[in-house]
Amino acid sequence: MIGRGRLAAIAVLTILACPAGAQDGGGARPPAAVTVQTLAAQDVTITATLPGRIVASGRAEVRPQVDGIVTDRLFTEGSEVEKGDPLYKIDDASYAALVAAASASVAQARANLDAAESEARRLQTLFDRKVASEQNVDDAKSDRDAKAAALQVAEAQLLAAQIDLDHTTIRAPLSGIVGRSLTTQGALVTRGQAAALAVIRSIDPVHVDVTQSAAEVIRARRGLGDAGLDEADQSVTLRLADGGTYDQIGLLTAAEPYVDELTGVVVLRLTFPNPEQLLLPGMYVQVEMPQYVARDVILAPQQGVTRDRRGRPVAMVVSADNTVEQRDLTILGDQGPHWIVTDGLADGDRIIVEGLQKIGVGMTVAPEEQAAPGETGN
Known part of the structure; x- marks a missing residue:
């Protein structure tokens, strides 16, 4: 026979050994928590x-268009420049002399033309009076036309000389920021040289x-x-x-x-x-x-x-x-x-x-x- 105390102890151990789910009738596990968006x-x-x-939206390399010695730099490196601003000055004495000589040639050609026109008018008057021959009149007109062409040539030479004189002042070809100078005062530069004097961007x-x-x-x-x-x-x-x-x-x-x-x-x-x-x-x-x-x-x-x-x-x-x-x-x-x-x-x-x-x-x-x-x- 088993004593009452021993039976009570066995009953307690049996209850403690039973899972919690078995005591409440087998309840379901709660759903897992998740984070959603x-x-x-x-x-x-x-x-x-x-x-x-x-x-750069614009870029120009500054180069000389005439030969000569650089006498002045007219800009501050790294500054803004506007199109047409002077950048360098080249010695212009020889180019000024060429302009003066071309101007004299124009004056001489104009004087020759005036004389030829006067001679042509005089011979035309004499021809109208039956004093001069038609050949003389034609020769006078041809000489007058030749003198007019010579004047045009002289004027073109003056224009070219004036352009070269203007090019002794090297100007900015576009607006932008000019970089460092790549030449110095006293340097000899030549028309169309490969090396740029400065770059504008x-x-x-x-x-x-x-x-x-x-x-x-x-x-x-x-x-x-x-x-x-x-x-x-x-x-x-x-x-x-x-x-x-x-x-x-x-x-x-x-x-x-x-x-x-x-x-x-x-x-x-x-x-x-x-x-x-x-x-x-x-x-x-x-x-x-x-x-x-x-x-x-x-x-x-x-x-x-x-x-x-x-x-x-x-x-x-x-x-x-x-x-x-x-x-x-x-x-x-x-x-x-x-x-x-x-x-x-x-x-x-x-x-x-x-x-x-x-x-x-x-x-x-x-x-x-x-x-x-x-x-x-x-």
Whole structure:
């Protein structure tokens, strides 16, 4: 016989050994808590990041158009100049002498013409009186015409001499910023020499030449013809070498209708205002260029998108009855921390962004909407 005390002890041990679920009739496990984000369809501008270089909108190399010794530099290096401003002065003594000699030749030719015209008129009068022969009149007229042509030649020579004299003052061929002087006072310069005396660059506005692969050009143009894709605004933004964004908006102004055989790229030219002269020719920059607009697409957070065993993008969403569904996605590209999804997700879907490791397809979950940036949970 077993004593009552021993029976009581066995009963207590038996109760303690029973699982809690067995005591309450086998209650179900509570649904797993997950964080979701409700998606909304929207129009998204597809952009491409392209490398480029700043190019001056105007560039002129200053060269002499006459021979001579440089006597003066008339500008401050690195300053702004206007078209026609004097930059250098060349010794003009010999050119002034040529102008004086040409002026004398013009005066002499004009005097000869006056005499020839008087002689022609006199002989015409005598011919009218039957005193002079017709041959004499013709000779006088021919001499008068020759003297008139000689005057024109002399005037042309005077004009050429005056042009050379004017060219002894070398002037700015365009408005812009003049760089450092590449010659000095006392240097001998020659007409049409290869070496420039200075370089002037116009940098407001500036051009940005960027390169885009032929494949990207084809993809963008095909995208414009697909359903739901429209041509994007041609305004572009600029990212500088320090990582900052330029505060002026540029425009696409030209596209080279040619693909380089060696590199397979197309050159595009953009124009940006540069009122503060922050952009300088030769700078490396990156351009954010709109390609086209995708209509009614979903921006899915990248943390909510995974890959299946075949490497295809998938997402877990919470249905209306709070069960988990798996969606296969078609991704167009990325935009910041989001994937641009064209198929697989719809407006109003709740994508799971946290708690993926503890759920499976068909499970019932307890979704909680992701807090907006700056908000804190209770």
